[in-house]
Amino acid sequence: MTVRVVLADDQPLVRAGLRMVIAEDPGLQVLGEAATGGEAVRLARDLRPDVVVMDIRMPGMDGIEATRIITADPEGPRVVVLTTFDDDDNVYGSLRSGASGFLVKDMALPEILAAIRVVAAGDGLIAPGVTRRLIERFARGPAPFPPPRHRVPDAVTGREREVLTLVGTGLTNHEIAARLVISVSTVKAYVTRLLAKLDARDRVHLVILAYEMGLVSPPRSR
Structure with missing residues (x-):
């Protein structure tokens, strides 16, 4: 079964890189791209993908609010947050908003593709080592x-x-x-x-x- 994906990121280079790699994978297909959270919500509703790969920091509606809206639909797609771990304190908020996992932008592209498949299959993606880093990161915050x-x-x-x-x-x-x-x-x-x-x-x-x-x-x- 082909996993249908929507890419939501305000950085065109990030979207282009993912789109190129996904195009080479017969098991994945990009249905559309969004540069804002609002566009991601609209594409999730109109295209009905299996997974939305969501950035957090985007103009207008951010990825956390977009994730909350998308996952409120029980028939909607699953969401994987793609963010920069070192400077983004909103990862926990994104998980609470309904995301099924998160990726970091310095991961190898094949690992990101594998993560998309994991989430599409119905599992959550939260690697033990990353979980511990996440907890330690937030423990230093307010x-x-x-x-x-x-x-x-x-x-x-x-x-x-x-x-x-x-x-x-x-x-x-x-x-x-x-x-x-x-x-x-x-x-x-x-x-x-x-x-x-x-x-x-x-x-x-x-x-x-x-x-x-x-x-x-x-x-x-x-």
Whole structure:
């Protein structure tokens, strides 16, 4: 199946680079390009792509607001934020707005293409190492993580709570299995149940919920 993509970035060179690489991949197709958040919303509605690759900083409506509008449609495309990690403190906000993951602009283009496929397949993209860097980055900023806004539902068991906490810290299924001394398949089963019980769209959403429920706190700088 061909993954249909809309590119949203105010930098023509970024869009051109992605478009050229995608054109060489038989499994991906660019349906359209947007230079603003408003254009991205319109193309997502009119073209119905599978994935929107979204920049954050664009003129007019930014990528976070555009992501919020696009993902509010349950039949709409999934969104991957493409941003500059070192100087963009809005990544967490983009994930909370409904993005299924984020990429950084210094990633190799083949890695970006692979990430688009992962998100199109229904998974969230939040690599463990990047998760930890993200947490450390925000910990140096002005309290980006709000106080706990939700309680853990009673339907979540003690073991599922443990798994959710470890997912929130960025551990992989293999790392969680080693930590809890259980099999990887058992971890996958717990994650699947958590997705259903918490009405979470993907693993990225579980990470956000772990913070919002107060199960995980970012490290504080000394």
